[in-house]
Amino acid sequence: MPLRLGLITPSSNTALEPLTNSILSSLPTTTTTTKAPITAHFTRIRLTQISLSPAALNQFHTETFLSAARLLADAQVDVIAWSGTASGWLGFDVDSELCRRITLETGGIPCTTANLALNRALELLGGVERMGLLTPFVEEVQERIVANYRLSGFEAVCEKGLAERDNVAIGRIGEEVLDGAVERVVGEARGLDGDGTGGLQAICIFCTNLHAAQRVEYWEEKYGVPVLDTITAVVWDMLRICGVDTSDIRGWGQIMRLK
Template identity: 45%
Template sequence: MRIIRLGVLVPSSNTALEPLTHAIVSSIQSKDVTISVYFSRFRVTTIDISSEANAQFEFSPILHAATLLADAKVDVIGWSGTSAGWLGFEHDEKLCAAIEAETGVKATTSVLSLNSILRGLGVISFGLVTPYRKELNSLIRQNYGAIGVDINATWDRHLGLTDNIEIGKVDEATLDGMVMDVASKGAHVLSTFCTNLRAAQRVGHWEKSASVIVLDTVASVVWGMLKIVEVDTKLVKGWGYMFEVE
């Protein structure tokens, strides 16, 4: 039996992604592989477009957190965060290269994994559901537009929050309303784009009730890590369409 350790980088104020990640991985029942998850945090408390907030994602503290995961001999490291959505996808590409150079461990991120899923599904437009401010959503839309993926303005929903603790308190009823609203406007694919949203557990419900594909960013980094360690994502049961297709 293969024993695989997943290492996950976590914003320090995030209260959602650890239990969700454990639950996703715990759905894997296999005689051939045993998977465990380990976490390391670095300081992130505020999400906005200010230089102070963006400085939270400088490489040095993230690399320090990654080296602590490497001490546990993890097989892959995933940054479970969406900052590249507004900082630019190349930020995560450079971060993964830096992590690999520093630790010798392959790395991926929520956003890079999401983009791989979008490419694999041939998606050229999708809806966006975030807890962020309008200005930050606009940057995300611009970055996707630059790679030929449209986020239609009528499919863009946000809550205007910046405090990450408050983001972690967003309830299911609020998310249900946002997702259903975007789906009702004609989006066939949408992303719950923030790893401090307690959204991944609702994906199956949304996909069934609204006939929409929901790509959650807590789930996407798990998908990406499993791809790197060559574990069949179809072993993940009950967490959405992204795990069910090649």
């Protein structure tokens, strides 16, 4: 039987759909767990701005997500994911409750989110207390994300936001800008702790509208530290939930070899 992954996508996101399909196309055809075709299916919710304004926060009503999840359930998907990072500034417990509601609403379909997947990967890396954090967001959103990670036991000792509110503009950020931003995160860590990676145990690329997943292995090789991208994390976690072995997937970073 085909394995169907259902993803709830921000309406203005232009990165996650092509990157999700690219990751899935990397699945080895000889792996026993992937003999059945694995396909991604998307539905969109309206989201255009990233800020803490009332209008921006009102984009994240639970019923909006439940309606989108019901549409995916019509396609009899095997797992559902919210491929967005809003709980980074709203609080990670928001995603835990959202997944509970979606699973209940859809008659038992398991659910994950970009942030829950990313946090699960951080836990599986073991002992991550000092991390770098790169987002495209404005300072007030960045500060909320850093504070929520601190409450969860992960200290973002070096972080960089690119000060964008418009999600379409975020999707236009190029590799050159991202390369420079990651370099600045690592450079800041070196300034705090000497040389090497400055004690960083992971770098998180925190937004599912950044065209960053394809650069992860380059950054890992250059800086010698695991790099966790939210788009990749969602796909990894969905496959994990469905019992698919991701360890033979190449080109998308160390996360695929986490057990």
